[in-house]
Each structure stands twice: as structure tokens, then as C-alpha cells.
Amino acid sequence: MVEKKEGILFVVSGPSGVGKGTVINEVLKVIPDINLSVSYTTRPPRKNETNGKEYFFVSEEEFDRMINDGEFLEWARVHGNFYGTPRSFIEEKLGENKDVILEIDTQGARQVKRIFPDGVFIFILPPSIEALLTRLRGRGTDCERDIEIRLRNARDELSEWEWYNYIVVNETVSFSKDLIASIILAERCRSSRLEMKGI
Amino acid sequence: MVEKKEGILFVVSGPSGVGKGTVINEVLKVIPDINLSVSYTTRPPRKNETNGKEYFFVSEEEFDRMINDGEFLEWARVHGNFYGTPRSFIEEKLGENKDVILEIDTQGARQVKRIFPDGVFIFILPPSIEALLTRLRGRGTDCERDIEIRLRNARDELSEWEWYNYIVVNETVSFSKDLIASIILAERCRSSRLEMKGI
Numbered sequence: 154m155v156e157k158k159e160g161i162l163f164v165v166s167g168p169s170g171v172g173k174g175t176v177i178n179e180v181l182k183v184i185p186d187i188n189l190s191v192s193y194t195t196r197p198p199r200k201n202e203t204n205g206k207e208y209f210f211v212s213e214e215e216f217d218r219m220i221n222d223g224e225f226l227e228w229a230r231v232h233g234n235f236y237g238t239p240r241s242f243i244e245e246k247l248g249e250n251k252d253v254i255l256e257i258d259t260q261g262a263r264q265v266k267r268i269f270p271d272g273v274f275i276f277i278l279p280p281s282i283e284a285l286l287t288r289l290r291g292r293g294t295d296c297e298r299d300i301e302i303r304l305r306n307a308r309d310e311l312s313e314w315e316w317y318n319y320i321v322v323n324e325t326v327s328f329s330k331d332l333i334a335s336i337i338l339a340e341r342c343r344s345s346r347l348e349m350k351g352i
Numbered sequence: 353m354v355e356k357k358e359g360i361l362f363v364v365s366g367p368s369g370v371g372k373g374t375v376i377n378e379v380l381k382v383i384p385d386i387n388l389s390v391s392y393t394t395r396p397p398r399k400n401e402t403n404g405k406e407y408f409f410v411s412e413e414e415f416d417r418m419i420n421d422g423e424f425l426e427w428a429r430v431h432g433n434f435y436g437t438p439r440s441f442i443e444e445k446l447g448e449n450k451d452v453i454l455e456i457d458t459q460g461a462r463q464v465k466r467i468f469p470d471g472v473f474i475f476i477l478p479p480s481i482e483a484l485l486t487r488l489r490g491r492g493t494d495c496e497r498d499i500e501i502r503l504r505n506a507r508d509e510l511s512e513w514e515w516y517n518y519i520v521v522n523e524t525v526s527f528s529k530d531l532i533a534s535i536i537l538a539e540r541c542r543s544s545r546l547e548m549k550g551i
Contacts, residue, residue, distance in 0.1 A: 154480055155521055276543070281353055314548060319541040322354055332541055339538035342518040342531055344475070349513060 167277035359446035366476035395433035
């Protein structure tokens with residue numbers, strides 16, 4: 154009686170270090186029928202990271218080729234490494250009426266918004282500026298000037314919140330997971346995303 | 353850091369007999385911090401119904417007085433009985449930043465939409481026309497002409513779905529409860545309903 158018009162793109166962003174990846178991993182456990190878009194990067198894998206899970210790890214030459222062949226929806230250079238969101242995976246899944254979830258920094262989210270204005274943009278906030286500062290301080294640098302730069306960057310990123318559809322304050326991973334899962338279920342019920350057949 | 357601007361009004365509607373009341377009762381169990389708006393009626397209570405729970409049961413004289421004193425947000429006469437949604441309860445709760453949930457027929461929902469355009473309107477659908485027909489046939493009348501009239505009314509009510517924010521297909525009470533609870537949690541995260549303090 155009711156049918157989905159097309160797959161929905163869910164974009165999760167927020168300041169770096171806010172815990173986007175951890176929350177998304179939990180969301181995938183409770184919403185198994187959503188497809189995680191895995192980004193490409195030229196940075197070397199950390200221990201515990203698996204190629205194709207957290208990222209596809211590629212060489213700079215391969216990344217360049219992908220840029221030139223138009224294989225990225227968006228890409229950026231961050232701290233000397235390249236990061237890119239592959240276009241074909243997202244387009245294929247959405248075309249098959251399947252939903253996709255994507256974790257991305259705030260700059261990338263803006264670019265994706267231009268290409269997918271009907272996407273659902275979710276901004277994850279730290280519970281407080283103090284909590285963010287504690288996290289930044291705990292990140293292994295003692296230089297206060299660096300921390301000031303990071304905090305300024307974080308404030309810039311935080312000021313992006315307004316154009317997002319949803320704001321999730323990351324008090325606990327478990328509750329943030331519940332909220333994002335709720336947003337996914339709710340968006341699937343939006344009348345603008347549905348069409349009625351056979352009334 | 354993030355604060356809600358004001359209470360949210362959730363309005364649940366749909367064709368009669370679709371199971372709105374049953375689903376809302378389940379939602380109240382999982383979202384305890386939402387306030388159910390109880391309507392007034394002049395129809396006599398059924399067994400199992402308690403004054404102030406399903407409805408406030410009042411005399412026609414009292415109902416007339418309430419109409420004249422402007423105490424209803426909307427009211428309607430259905431099958432010879434009067435039904436009305438009290439204005440003050442909803443306005444008070446929303447003013448206190450608290451959310452309200454309201455069950456109402458499709459005619460009433462239209463009127464409430466005019467007064468609360470920012471409300472969240474949820475339309476409950478039967479899983480199929482056949483399911484609705486089975487329900488209508490099972491409702492204790494053998495006259496096919498009556499069933500035809502009811503089915504035509506139901507089709508008219510169903511055609512209202514498009515202006516609602518969300519559509520919930522009532523496959524099972526339990527899943528419909530999950531979906532409406534998700535819609536409530538998601539709407540509380542909508543950036544348009546929030547304001548940022550102290551960044």
C-alpha cells in the first residue's frame with residue numbers, strides 16, 4: 154500500500170574526536186539493513202584497522218587515479234593525508250532503494266549536502282565545551298598553543314550545526330546509538346519519502 | 353549546550369478502527385515523559401472505560417458550556433455524540449516545554465494543523481485495503497450497503513495521508529509502537545526545534 158520512493162542517505166558528522174565512528178558501529182548492530190559507505194584514505198592503517206572495514210587503504214598514486222576518474226563524491230586532504238568518499242557505492246545502493254550511512258568531517262558533509270540535498274544530515278555534539286576540551290587535552294600533546302588551535306577549529310566545526318537536520322548530543326554511546334537508530338526509523342516513515350499504491 | 357525551544361505536539365490520526373488508541377497506550381509505556389491529551393465526549397462510557405483515562409465523560413449541557421467558553425481546540429459531532437479536544441491542557445504543557453500526544457480523527461487533525469502548524473502529524477494506515485475491509489465487515493453489521501458507505505468513508509480518510517509528516521503502517525501493535533516512539537525521539541533531535549547555548 155505504501156512504498157519507499159528511493160534509498161535514503163544518512164550522513165553523520167561533527168567535530169573530530171566526538172565519537173562518530175564508535176556510535177555508527179553500534180547503530181549498524183541494531184539497523185542491519187543499512188549499508189555503511191567506507192571511505193578511501195592514503196594514511197597508513199592503525200593497528201586494529203582492517204582494509205575495507207574502517208577505510209580502504211590505498212597509495213597516493215591510486216588515490217590520484219580515482220580523483221582523475223571522478224570516482225569520489227568528495228575528497229579532502231587532512232593533516233597531509235587524503236580522504237575520499239566513493240561515489241559509485243552510494244549511488245548504486247540508493248538506486249536499489251537501499252539506505253546508506255556515511256561518516257564524514259564537517260567540510261565533506263557540506264559538499265555531500267550539495268550533491269544530495271535530500272540526505273539526512275546528523276550532527277553529533279559533545280555534551281559540553283569542557284568535555285571537548287578534556288578530550289582534546291587528552292589526545293597526546295602538551296602544547297597549549299596546539300590545544301588552542303584545535304579548540305578554535307572545534308568551535309568552527311560546532312558552528313556548522315544549524316543547517317543539519319538533526320542534532321545528537323553524545324552523552325553516552327548507547328543513547329546516541331538509540332537516537333540515530335530512531336532517526337533512521339523515523340525518516341523511513343516520512344510521507345515525503347513514500348508513495349501510496351492502490352487506494 | 354543544546355536546549356529545546358518549546359514542547360512538541362504529536363498528533364496521531366488515521367481511519368477509524370485502524371488501532372490508534374491501542375498503539376498510543378503502548379507508546380506511553382516506553383516514552384513516559386510525554387503527556388497524553390484526553391478528549392471530552394458526551395457518549396456514555398463503555399465497560400472498561402474510566403473517566404479521565406480514555407475520555408472525560410460529560411453531559412451535553414457541560415459540553416455546550418465548554419464550547420461557549422472557548423475551551424475546545426476543536427470539537428465535532430460523530431454519530432450523534434460530541435467529541436472535543438481541550439485547549440488549556442495542551443497549551444499549558446507546551447508552554448512548560450513538555451511534549452503532548454493527541455489521538456484524533458482525520459477531520460479534527462486538519463483543524464489542529466491550522467492551529468499548530470509545527471505539530472508532528474502521524475497518520476496510521478492499515479496494512480492493506482483488504483485488512484481494513486475485513487475489519488469493517490467484522491464490526492457487527494451484515495448490511496453490505498453500510499459496509500460500502502464505511503469503505504468509501506475509509507477511502508476518503510486514507511486520501512488525507514499526504515499532508516501528514518509521517519506514515520505508520522500498522523502491521524503489528526508492537527512495531528507501530530516502536531516507530532511512533534522513534535518519531536518522538538527523532539523529532540526531539542530536530543535542529544529546527546533546538547537552540548544552542550554557550551558555544
